[in-house]
Amino acid sequence: TIELKTLLGSTGMTTLDPGFGNTASCSSKITYIDGAAGILRYRGYSIEDLAVGSTFLEVAYLVIYGELPEPGQLKEFSEKLRENADIPAEMGAFLDAMPRNGHPMALLASAVNTLAAYYEDSVDPSDEAQVELATIRLMAKLPTIAARIYRNSIGEQPIAPDDSLGYVENFIRMTFGDNAADGELGDLFGKAVDLLLILHADHELNCSTATVRTVGSSQADIYASVAAGINALSGPSHGGANQAVLEMLDEIRDSGVGIEEFLERVKAREVRLMGFGHRVYKNFDPRSKEIKGLASQILDRDENPDELFTLALKLEAAALADSYFTERKLYPNVDFYTGVIYRTMGFPTNMFTVLFAIGRLPGWVAHYREQLHDPAFRIARPRQHYIGSEERRYPGLS
Numbered sequence: 001t002i003e004l005k006t007l008l009g010s011t012g013m014t015t016l017d018p019g020f021g022n023t024a025s026c027s028s029k030i031t032y033i034d035g036a037a038g039i040l041r042y043r044g045y046s047i048e049d050l051a052v053g054s055t056f057l058e059v060a061y062l063v064i065y066g067e068l069p070e071p072g073q074l075k076e077f078s079e080k081l082r083e084n085a086d087i088p089a090e091m092g093a094f095l096d097a098m099p100r101n102g103h104p105m106a107l108l109a110s111a112v113n114t115l116a117a118y119y120e121d122s123v124d125p126s127d128e129a130q131v132e133l134a135t136i137r138l139m140a141k142l143p144t145i146a147a148r149i150y151r152n153s154i155g156e157q158p159i160a161p162d163d164s165l166g167y168v169e170n171f172i173r174m175t176f177g178d179n180a181a182d183g184e185l186g187d188l189f190g191k192a193v194d195l196l197l198i199l200h201a202d203h204e205l206n207c208s209t210a211t212v213r214t215v216g217s218s219q220a221d222i223y224a225s226v227a228a229g230i231n232a233l234s235g236p237s238h239g240g241a242n243q244a245v246l247e248m249l250d251e252i253r254d255s256g257v258g259i260e261e262f263l264e265r266v267k268a269r270e271v272r273l274m275g276f277g278h279r280v281y282k283n284f285d286p287r288s289k290e291i292k293g294l295a296s297q298i299l300d301r302d303e304n305p306d307e308l309f310t311l312a313l314k315l316e317a318a319a320l321a322d323s324y325f326t327e328r329k330l331y332p333n334v335d336f337y338t339g340v341i342y343r344t345m346g347f348p349t350n351m352f353t354v355l356f357a358i359g360r361l362p363g364w365v366a367h368y369r370e371q372l373h374d375p376a377f378r379i380a381r382p383r384q385h386y387i388g389s390e391e392r393r394y395p396g397l398s
């Protein structure tokens with residue numbers, strides 16, 4: 001447990017709350033989480049209902065605009081995204097010139113940052129029409145940029161967006177081209193990506209969303225704020241955990257270390273059990289239940305269950321049978337099973353967090369926009385608890 005201290009400073013009372021575990025920095029109508037009960041709702045709708053009944057585009061609309069779209073609104077939203085899916089030729093050249101083996105999250109954040117330079121007509125946060133235009137451009141172009149980064153990394157020509165395809169279908173085609181799974185398997189993979197994006201669409205004030213709000217609070221434009229969110233997401237304690245889980249599973253398998261032995265290393269604090277634990281959920285993460293079901297559907301299709309999925313199931317069972325984890329309320333989070341699914345679909349490990357970013361974009365955008373209309377909106381500026389030296393005499397002065 002981390003101690004919450006109240007300090008009296010020259011400007012009044014200050015609360016010392018490391019990692020803001022108990023501090024709300026804003027009021028929000030977007031996402032409700034009850035961490036003890038394992039409840040997650042977007043705009044009042046439960047994640048379980050949205051997972052069954054909606055598509056990612058509907059959920060993105062809901063998260064950004066506050067209501068589920070009427071059919072006409074969804075059509076219009078989807079058309080605007082199709083019309084804006086291309087990226088400027090100069091931006092393509094910029095992406096092609098970046099290190100091909102560089103981490104896709106670094107390239108993605110850099111590319112999104114440059115959108116402000118390509119589209120100077122949509123950088124004014126005080127102009128609602130500009131913010132709306134930037135929202136559409138971000139939603140439309142992020143999958144195109146992500147797919148191009150992937151194609152560059154494997155030395156293949158980019159594939160232009162196809163405006164006859166849906167959002168997720170188009171992303172899969174721009175990524176894998178003719179190598180994309182087709183038929184029944186293609187449909188299953190398409191539905192799986194759609195569901196994973198829904199489950200990632202928002203999660204209130206997580207590290208990356210808090211970053212988007214913080215950067216936006218200085219009146220920085222939405223492109224700069226989202227680029228900052230992508231950078232925050234990249235760390236292994238946050239979105240980068242989906243990559244870290246797969247690396248952990250690979251390491252356990254390849255090193256021949258037994259599960260019990262690995263968990264002893266975790267308990268000795270040599271390593272963390274990646275994909276476990278959450279600041280807010282002290283019970284099962286409702287998203288992880290959905291994802292585990294999806295993983296079973298995809299990975300148990302034939303008689304040869306996926307080796308890493310089997311390992312992940314055993315690791316989860318062993319951790320949940322161990323009081324070290326249950327006493328600390330450590331349960332699998334959203335990232336525990338996503339990696340095994342993405343790998344089966346053919347995504348390389350370092351693209352996993354990019355998929356998370358595509359899913360989280362509606363949430364980032366919604367929070368940026370909500371903040372602009374908040375009557376209590378002001379620049380984010382936390383205080384600190386100074387523990388350095390008292391005033392000292394500078395040695396050069398006598």
Ligand code: ACO
Nearest residue numbers: 001236237238239241272273274275276277278279328333
């Ligand atoms: N493995 C082992 N022990 C853990 C883990 C873990 N994954 N997570 C927390 N703990 C332990 C800590 O050592 C601590 O134990 P102690 O009280 O004996 O010192 C206790 O549980 C509380 O941990 P904190 O670090 O205080 O929890 P916090 O809320 O700050 O961190 C976090 C949350 C970052 C998610 C953490 O659980 C973690 O590092 N998990 C692994 C990385 C991960 O999966 N991140 C994805 C999170 S979900 C998302 O962002 C999409």
